[in-house]
Each structure stands twice: as C-alpha cells, then as structure tokens.
Amino acid sequence: MQTTLNFDITVKVKGVVVKIGELARRTGVSTRLLRYYEEQGLITPARTTNTYRTYDEQDVARVEQVVGLVRAGVPTRLAKVLLDLEDTRAEELAPSCTRQVAEMLADELTGLDERIACLTRSRRTLCDYLQRTEHATAVLEGATALSAD
DSSP: OOOOOOOOOOOOSSSOOEEHHHHHHHHTOOHHHHHHHHHTTSOOOEEOTTOOEEEOHHHHHHHHHHHHHHHTTOOHHHHHHHHHHHHSOHHHHGGGOOHHHHHHHHHHHHHHHHHHHHHHHHHHHHHHHHHTSTTHHHHHHHHHHHHHO
C-alpha cells in the first residue's frame, strides 16, 4: 500500500501569513467574531489547500477598520458598504450608487452626527467636572495628551 503525504506549505512574499488564532490575538477580536465578520463579507481570508483560513497584514488592518466602525456604532451591514466604498474609487461608484444605499448612508451620517454631539457633550461635562477637582492638573494632562493624538 502506497502512502501519500500532502503538505500544506503557505508562502507569502510580501508580509506574514497568520491563521485565525494569531489574527484574533493581534487584533483583540475573538475567533468567533472573526468568523462572523467573514460571514458578513467584511473580511475575506485566503484558504489553504486543507481549507484553513490565512490572513496577512492587509487583513489585520481591515479587521482593525471593522472594529473601529463597529465601536463607533456603525452596524456591520453598513460597515460593509463603507469598506466597499473605500476599496473602490469614489468617482467610479457615484453613478452606480442606488437610491437605497444613498438613503442608508445619509441616515447613518445623521446618526453619526447625533452620536458625535452626544459624546462631545459628555466629554465637555467630564472635563468641566474634572477641572473643579483637586486632581485636575494631573488627570487632565493625560486626557489632553490623548485627545491631541
């Protein structure tokens, strides 16, 4: 009986290739959530011959973008549209944008503006309160250094 060995050799010339566990570690996103992002079309991993998912540096950046959008309150269905818009030049998309997508984007802009206004008010309240405390100088120096970035 002849035995055949199948080797899964993945070579990536530009950048490092990692599997889902390493991507989860590097991005702080659970493997379960990464699979959900894949189901939603937000990320598209490469597959090895034995069907393992593999990711490169562009995938790491993409996951970080998705996480940023989701944390900002953007639903995943809209995050997909936004990321697709970024992937395609805006001039090419303008004529093909459906009214439904344009309305969805306009609604999201309104929602983002409302959330930004709310967060701005909350930030102002916190700063005003902290400025009146005995620890204002020490605490606010760190906060203003972060907000300057």
